[in-house]
Amino acid sequence: MGADCEDSAVQDAAREDLELHRHLLAGDVGAFDDLYERYAGAAYGLAYRLTGQQMLAQDVVHDAFLALWRAPEAFDPTRGALRTFFLSLVHHRAVDIVRKEQRMRDRNERAANLEPVAVEDPSEGVVDRAYLSVRRKEVREALRSLSDDQRQVLQMAYFGGMTQAQIAERLEIPLGTVKTRTLAAMRKLRGLLEAPA
Amino acid sequence: MTDHERIDALLAGYVLRSLAGEDASEADLLLTDHVPDCTGCRETLVAFQTVAADLALSTDPVAPPDTLLPRLHRELESRERRPRTLGVLAVAASVVALLGLAGTFLQGERVGTAQSRADALSNILRFAQENDAQMVPVGPTTQVAAADEVFLFGSNVPAPPPGTVYVVWVESGGQATPLGWFLPSGDGWVYRHFSTGGPYDRLFITTESAEVSPSAPGDVTWQSAG
Numbered sequence A: 001m002g003a004d005c006e007d008s009a010v011q012d013a014a015r016e017d018l019e020l021h022r023h024l025l026a027g028d029v030g031a032f033d034d035l036y037e038r039y040a041g042a043a044y045g046l047a048y049r050l051t052g053q054q055m056l057a058q059d060v061v062h063d064a065f066l067a068l069w070r071a072p073e074a075f076d077p078t079r080g081a082l083r084t085f086f087l088s089l090v091h092h093r094a095v096d097i098v099r100k101e102q103r104m105r106d107r108n109e110r111a112a113n114l115e116p117v118a119v120e121d122p123s124e125g126v127v128d129r130a131y132l133s134v135r136r137k138e139v140r141e142a143l144r145s146l147s148d149d150q151r152q153v154l155q156m157a158y159f160g161g162m163t164q165a166q167i168a169e170r171l172e173i174p175l176g177t178v179k180t181r182t183l184a185a186m187r188k189l190r191g192l193l194e195a196p197a
Numbered sequence B: 001m002t003d004h005e006r007i008d009a010l011l012a013g014y015v016l017r018s019l020a021g022e023d024a025s026e027a028d029l030l031l032t033d034h035v036p037d038c039t040g041c042r043e044t045l046v047a048f049q050t051v052a053a054d055l056a057l058s059t060d061p062v063a064p065p066d067t068l069l070p071r072l073h074r075e076l077e078s079r080e081r082r083p084r085t086l087g088v089l090a091v092a093a094s095v096v097a098l099l100g101l102a103g104t105f106l107q108g109e110r111v112g113t114a115q116s117r118a119d120a121l122s123n124i125l126r127f128a129q130e131n132d133a134q135m136v137p138v139g140p141t142t143q144v145a146a147a148d149e150v151f152l153f154g155s156n157v158p159a160p161p162p163g164t165v166y167v168v169w170v171e172s173g174g175q176a177t178p179l180g181w182f183l184p185s186g187d188g189w190v191y192r193h194f195s196t197g198g199p200y201d202r203l204f205i206t207t208e209s210a211e212v213s214p215s216a217p218g219d220v221t222w223q224s225a226g
Helices: A003-025 A029-051 A054-070 A082-101 A104-111 A127-144 A148-158 A164-171 A175-194 B003-015 B021-033 B039-058 B068-080 B095-100 B102-110 B114-131
Strands: B135-138 B141-146 B149-154 B164-172 B175-182 B190-195 B202-209 B220-223
Touching (some): A003 A082, A029 A054, A054 B114, A082 B039, A127 A175, A148 A175, A148 B039, A164 A175, A175 B039, B003 B039, B114 B141, B114 B190, B135 B202, B141 B202
Antiparallel strands (some): B135 B141, B141 B149, B149 B190, B164 B175, B164 B202, B202 B220
């Protein structure tokens, strides 16, 4: 797939998401099912990586989709993509659960493992979700461009659900260093991911 | 670090949900007092939010259990039998105290980014689930109440006439008590949380002059259903 095609696929998907959101506002269960088909895999993969438990991950994804159904108006199309909103919701819910469970230590070990969970990509070969595969590839390439130090703090925060203070304590480095590395990582990712495909 | 370097660092930590203590408080203040009026910071916040959400894609997708979608469908059907919800609202104390809550109000109203709304929704859901609370429509908003707390949220809430605000009241034993006031954001978004001080019979919203604190409710604009 060429860069132009990839860019077009992402834009088409965003437009389709908006259309599905409009149907969701009207209580269209079919639109809900379509959104589930699109994002359940990504959401469950994220939730499972954070929580490390299938039951917890299932609850996270369940809560997030139910929230989208119950309050679709919470998403404002003028303030970002539906994908961003929904995956943020999944991440927040998962972090809340991880912290509530207070079993951070074991999970942090797992989260610090930069290898993604090895599973079959359910979106493979599915045309209407191909853009997620495109974006996934871009995100992984961008992550690889970070220094090891930058990637480490980012992943401990995002996938480990750790606060910056906890990261500093765990790595035995100053809190200021964690902040500096995090900012550098986010800026670099922003630059790479905002660039035209 | 320059001021904006420091702000950017806080925004980066904020979108990753990794701030705590004084940093979290400082970020909340920034999101209330600075970011809404700073084009550069708003752009940075939205860009960082997008990056953070996209980090989810660095993990391989995993097919959820086959039982999840049917479980959701059962929940969807139960929702369809209730009135459609359009928002959530929470309120407490007196009107004077409400004015003192302006900072909290502004934080909820002005930082209407995708992440802050996801935060708000996440908070409401957690509260509803932990307390087995129902979502009850109040006009274009919805209340979720349990114990002595209430959440209120909504979108597409129309602005009140110029010079007026919406005031939220609870009535118990025929006695109405104002809990707070609100104005929807530019796009009609409302998100409030208050403590009610105890159980009440009904919750309603009036439209009142912004100049004086009402001692008694005027005509009811919206009231809770169900």
